[in-house]
Amino acid sequence: MVSGLVVLDKPSGLTSFDCVERIQKIFGIRKVGHTGTLDPKVTGVLLLLVGESRKLAPFFENMDKTYVGVMHLHDEIDEDRLSEILERFRGEIKQLPPKRSRVARVERKRKIHKLEIKKIERKDISLEIECEHGTYIRKLFHDIGEELGVGAHMKHLRRTAVDNFSEKEAITFEKLEKNKEKYLISNEKIISKLKTKKIVLDEEEDKKVRNGVPLKKDKKLKSGEMIAIFVGSKLRAIGIVDKQKIKINRVLLD
Numbered sequence: 001m002v003s004g005l006v007v008l009d010k011p012s013g014l015t016s017f018d019c020v021e022r023i024q025k026i027f028g029i030r031k032v033g034h035t036g037t038l039d040p041k042v043t044g045v046l047l048l049l050v051g052e053s054r055k056l057a058p059f060f061e062n063m064d065k066t067y068v069g070v071m072h073l074h075d076e077i078d079e080d081r082l083s084e085i086l087e088r089f090r091g092e093i094k095q096l097p098p099k100r101s102r103v104a105r106v107e108r109k110r111k112i113h114k115l116e117i118k119k120i121e122r123k124d125i126s127l128e129i130e131c132e133h134g135t136y137i138r139k140l141f142h143d144i145g146e147e148l149g150v151g152a153h154m155k156h157l158r159r160t161a162v163d164n165f166s167e168k169e170a171i172t173f174e175k176l177e178k179n180k181e182k183y184l185i186s187n188e189k190i191i192s193k194l195k196t197k198k199i200v201l202d203e204e205e206d207k208k209v210r211n212g213v214p215l216k217k218d219k220k221l222k223s224g225e226m227i228a229i230f231v232g233s234k235l236r237a238i239g240i241v242d243k244q245k246i247k248i249n250r251v252l253l254d
Contacts, residue, residue, distance in 0.1 A: 003051035004184035009170035044159035074151035
């Protein structure tokens with residue numbers, strides 16, 4: 001059974017769902033899902049889970065993102081003034097999702113970990129942004145423009161990283177089509193990259209896990225944590241820790 005993660009270098013012009021369909025054709029499997037939407041014109045890191053790996057999606061829900069983008073100002077601005085305004089957008093900000101977003105248009109808080117000027121070419125400001133999941137970069141640029149008093153819009157955007165998955169390991173469709181097995185990251189390597197807590201069971205306990213039988217809780221595990229359950233060297237399931245036991249949340253089939 002095909003199973004694993006593809007770190008795709010998404011090209012411009014395709015929706016995230018277009019990318020899912022193309023991965024389905026490459027691997028000959030319908031069970032493919034992406035872990036975070038990118039607008040059609042935005043390029044860069046798009047994580048796609050193939051086959052049983054889709055059950056690992058909960059581990060990817062709250063990942064920080066890194067972008068490089070060009071904010072086009074509608075008028076030239078003094079660099080000192082720009083730096084002053086950018087400082088206001090570092091740390092916790094309030095953001096109203098854009099009208100075309102799929103989420104409710106309710107103001108929410110998001111954290112901007114990094115907002116750094118990389119280059120200034122008259123009205124084009126190249127920025128690097130590290131931010132909390134669910135941050136709208138297009139809206140961020142618009143809001144900065146409003147605060148500057150000149151207006152601004154997003155001219156270009158590329159996602160360079162999702163948590164520990166960076167553009168350095170992202171591959172194009174062309175490379176994937178030539179050697180798809182080479183670029184499919186195994187479930188076990190996914191867990192290693194995520195630095196998720198795990199427990200290892202012996203073969204005798206495999207049947208219990210497959211049947212969803214709760215496991216004894218280790219004192220070191222905190223209630224509410226999501227952990228990886230291995231049988232030997234193979235990832236078998238995802239568990240959720242409660243006050244007394246580890247409940248089996250999802251079982252990965254062979």
